[in-house]
Amino acid sequence: MSTQKEELEIAEGGVDYDALEDRLGDTAIDRESHVNAEGFVVRPDEVQDALFALRDDAGFDHLSLVTAQEYEDRYESIYHLKKFDDPTQEVSVVVPTTKDDPVSQSAEPVYRTADWHEREAYDLVGIDYDDHPDLRRILLPETWKGHPLGKDYDQNKPQVVSFKQHANPLKQDHKDAESDTMFVNIGPHHPATHGVLHLETTLDGETVADVEPDIGYLHRCEEQMAQQGTYRHQIMPYPDRWDYSSAGLLNEWAYARAAEDLADLDVPEYAQVIRTMGAELCRIAGHMLAVGTFALDVYGDFTAIFMYAMRDREKVQAVLEDLTGQRMMFNYFRLGGVAWDLPEPREEFFGKTRDFLDDLPEALEEYHDLLTGNEIFQSRCIDTGILEPEVAKQYSATGPVARGSGIDYDLRRDDPYGYYDELDWDVITEDGCDNYSRVLVRMQEVEQSAKVIEQCVDLLEDWPEEERDIQSNVPRTLKPDPDTEIYRSVEAAKGELGIYIRSDGTDEPARFKIRSPCFHNLSVLPEMANGEYIADMIASLGSLDIILGEVDR
Amino acid sequence: MSSDNPRESIVGSKAPQNKTRESRMGEGVDNRFNSRLREAFGSTPFILTKFDKFMNWVRGSSMFMLQFGIACCSIEMMHTYAVKHDLDRFGSGVPRASPRQADVMIVPGTIVSKFAPRMKRVYDQMPEPKFVVGMGSCTVSGGPFQEGYNVIKGAEEVIPVDIHVPGCPPRPEALVYGVAKLQERVANGESAPVTVKPYELERFADLDQDEIVDELAKEIDEETLVMRYNWTDSP
Numbered sequence: 139m140s141t142q143k144e145e146l147e148i149a150e151g152g153v154d155y156d157a158l159e160d161r162l163g164d165t166a167i168d169r170e171s172h173v174n175a176e177g178f179v180v181r182p183d184e185v186q187d188a189l190f191a192l193r194d195d196a197g198f199d200h201l202s203l204v205t206a207q208e209y210e211d212r213y214e215s216i217y218h219l220k221k222f223d224d225p226t227q228e229v230s231v232v233v234p235t236t237k238d239d240p241v242s243q244s245a246e247p248v249y250r251t252a253d254w255h256e257r258e259a260y261d262l263v264g265i266d267y268d269d270h271p272d273l274r275r276i277l278l279p280e281t282w283k284g285h286p287l288g289k290d291y292d293q294n295k296p297q298v299v300s301f302k303q304h305a306n307p308l309k310q311d312h313k314d315a316e317s318d319t320m321f322v323n324i325g326p327h328h329p330a331t332h333g334v335l336h337l338e339t340t341l342d343g344e345t346v347a348d349v350e351p352d353i354g355y356l357h358r359c360e361e362q363m364a365q366q367g368t369y370r371h372q373i374m375p376y377p378d379r380w381d382y383s384s385a386g387l388l389n390e391w392a393y394a395r396a397a398e399d400l401a402d403l404d405v406p407e408y409a410q411v412i413r414t415m416g417a418e419l420c421r422i423a424g425h426m427l428a429v430g431t432f433a434l435d436v437y438g439d440f441t442a443i444f445m446y447a448m449r450d451r452e453k454v455q456a457v458l459e460d461l462t463g464q465r466m467m468f469n470y471f472r473l474g475g476v477a478w479d480l481p482e483p484r485e486e487f488f489g490k491t492r493d494f495l496d497d498l499p500e501a502l503e504e505y506h507d508l509l510t511g512n513e514i515f516q517s518r519c520i521d522t523g524i525l526e527p528e529v530a531k532q533y534s535a536t537g538p539v540a541r542g543s544g545i546d547y548d549l550r551r552d553d554p555y556g557y558y559d560e561l562d563w564d565v566i567t568e569d570g571c572d573n574y575s576r577v578l579v580r581m582q583e584v585e586q587s588a589k590v591i592e593q594c595v596d597l598l599e600d601w602p603e604e605e606r607d608i609q610s611n612v613p614r615t616l617k618p619d620p621d622t623e624i625y626r627s628v629e630a631a632k633g634e635l636g637i638y639i640r641s642d643g644t645d646e647p648a649r650f651k652i653r654s655p656c657f658h659n660l661s662v663l664p665e666m667a668n669g670e671y672i673a674d675m676i677a678s679l680g681s682l683d684i685i686l687g688e689v690d691r
Numbered sequence: 692m693s694s695d696n697p698r699e700s701i702v703g704s705k706a707p708q709n710k711t712r713e714s715r716m717g718e719g720v721d722n723r724f725n726s727r728l729r730e731a732f733g734s735t736p737f738i739l740t741k742f743d744k745f746m747n748w749v750r751g752s753s754m755f756m757l758q759f760g761i762a763c764c765s766i767e768m769m770h771t772y773a774v775k776h777d778l779d780r781f782g783s784g785v786p787r788a789s790p791r792q793a794d795v796m797i798v799p800g801t802i803v804s805k806f807a808p809r810m811k812r813v814y815d816q817m818p819e820p821k822f823v824v825g826m827g828s829c830t831v832s833g834g835p836f837q838e839g840y841n842v843i844k845g846a847e848e849v850i851p852v853d854i855h856v857p858g859c860p861p862r863p864e865a866l867v868y869g870v871a872k873l874q875e876r877v878a879n880g881e882s883a884p885v886t887v888k889p890y891e892l893e894r895f896a897d898l899d900q901d902e903i904v905d906e907l908a909k910e911i912d913e914e915t916l917v918m919r920y921n922w923t924d925s926p
């Protein structure tokens with residue numbers, strides 16, 4: 139057994155699917171090929187066996203996404219597994235269930251993060267998960283009727299949404315000699331929740347006894363919208379609106395990468411450099427917003443750091459506007475390249491970008507003086523909101539949240555795309571696991587992004603004029619082969635942003651599923667906040683840097 | 692005599708304090724109130740205007756915003772408040788965290804079914820007179836998400852809107868213009884007609900009986916407030 143385990147774990151240069159199939163034995167009843175990985179078909183009552191085997195014996199410790207979908211004749215849940223050590227090693231577990239009795243075993247005992255995913259699958263598609271700790275709607279209101287991504291959903295049916303008043307909290311609350319709990323609603327309209335998030339918080343004195351995020355106040359049907367759009371042009375504007383902290387190009391890249399690999403399109407090198415530069419500019423804008431609003435959360439600083447962060451964001455947005463024509467919703471990537479070349483006169487654009495980069499070290503110095511070097515800030519952030527790496531992995535947290543807990547995971551390096559592997563930059567990790575580390579990671583990532591942009595500008599300046607191809611040849615209507623499935627992800631500002639697409643031979647995707655990093659990052663909040671002070675919970679929430687548009691999609 | 696105990700003549704007498712105060716007060720009106728404008732009125736410091744007009748002018752010149760973020764547009768709204776665009780220059784840029792202190796609600800984003808009743812409640816909590824600026828295409832019609840199963844087709848389905856600022860998202864300059872327009876209208880005493888019959892919060896027991904209400908009768912208490920969406924009737 140142990141030798142087999144080693145074999146499965148080492149699997150240099152890719153996964154040995156035959157060995158995996160042997161290990162799964164009778165649990166796998168069939169095998170499918172997806173573009174990104176092989177999928178093993180598993181009976182709905184053996185999901186946990188299969189997943190335990192893959193996690194414990196083959197090292198697939200990262201449940202990246204759960205996709206649920208309805209076919210003409212069946213429901214299907216797909217568990218997309220990866221390894222934190224090497225995300226290019228992937229495998230999928232496909233669980234079909236019948237139409238009459240769509241019950242499938244829950245994966246929650248194996249991966250904690252399956253909890254929210256399966257609730258979402260139940261909510262939107264209508265699959266039941268056996269053995270799930272708490273299967274209720276997550277995005278839509280509890281009184282909703284029907285499952286909107288199912289096949290026979292009638293969108294014109296009226297719906298009733300209740301507005302439950304909370305009875306006098308004190309009456310319900312529990313008060314005796316030992317404890318004294320009070321129920322508090324934080325949100326959905328609250329300045330500290332960064333948007334429309336509702337935290338159902340039970341307090342025991344000043345400590346958080348229990349907190350439960352209630353999401354769905356910004357569920358804008360992004361997946362439905364994408365499924366109604368054509369690959370070539372109609373989908374690209376939507377990714378901008380997932381993570382809307384001006385991080386649009388990073389999101390567009392997620393869609394571009396998935397669709398390009400699905401339809402087998404090339405991207406000219408010149409366009410890849412432009413993409414890389416634009417994406418890193420977006421990352422700076424996103425991290426600046428995170429740092430500014432975090433200062434606002436931690437000590438209500440609406441005057442200095444928030445304003446400085448906004449000042450620097452204005453500069454990035456000005457550069458991005460020159461490049462793409464928009465301040466936030468860029469819609470600049472095209473399948474097979476980008477929409478247009480750098481603005482003329484190029485020297486001016488390069489000059490402006492360089493000016494921004496030259497000013498950046500000084501600005502960061504200022505942030506460090508005001509923020510990380512500040513004693514009040516340190517006492518609020520160091521050793522609060524502890525997130526152990528093991529917990530983070532269980533919830534599939536990624537991005538700066540995972541890297542602040544010492545998990546060395548960055549898709550730009552580990553699963554390279556674009557031009558990143560040609561450039562010289564570092565992945566930042568911090569081992570503190572606390573709010574402070576997460577801020578430090580973001581601030582250092584800004585430096586690294588600046589380094590990447592600088593190298594891209596150098597490259598673009600010297601690019602020979604006759605080789606400036608911004609787009610490859612792409613058919614006017616794109617119709618990938620029917621029943622091709624792909625799951626691809628990129629490193630967005632908040633972490634691993636993935637897209638699953640299944641094509642059905644038409645020019646619109648049959649299923650379009652978004653893996654949102656914020657969704658996972660938010661789901662760890664109870665682990666970080668329970669038993670801590672309420673003020674630290676607010677700081678932890680800020681340090682997770684969630685964008686509700688991406689959480690709810 | 693120990694200096695630890697002050698002399699009786701000091702402790703018992705109010706004279707030193709009174710003297711100080713009188714010498715500070717000086718004669719006539721306190722000098723600090725005398726502005727240039729006051730001087731211009733000279734010896735007849737009276738102006739004549741209609742009370743309503745005066746009130747409207749006051750209202751329009753100092754508007755308190757509700758700090759209210761919903762979706763992507765709220766990022767541009769933050770930029771509007773922050774350096775560079777600085778909405779405060781126009782006397783309307785101090786966001787209040789509580790609806791009870793706010794005059795204007797900028798609705799910055801997509802409204803979905805779960806949020807609409809909450810937004811209605813926040814609006815109800817604002818004291819009269821209150822005004823609404825709808826920011827972005829989402830508050831005009833649902834914007835890019837108009838066809839979504841969960842998306843309210845414009846803020847006017849829920850609350851009355853005075854000014855619409857279209858765009859996705861509108862630039863900060865556009866929002867500044869929208870707010871300035873609102874101030875102008877308020878100062879002129881104009882009000883916006885309500886064009887759409889909005890969704891209301893109603894008691895569950897007051898809803899018309901139909902299939903869906905029957906189905907929900909087990910789950911929802913009669914007294915609970917609900918909002919009922921008729922997607923087909925939405926514009």
Ligand code: SF4
Pocket residue numbers: 379762763764799800801826827828829830834835858859860861
């Ligand atoms: S109008 Fe556009 S930018 Fe504004 S909230 Fe709607 S989608 Fe977002």
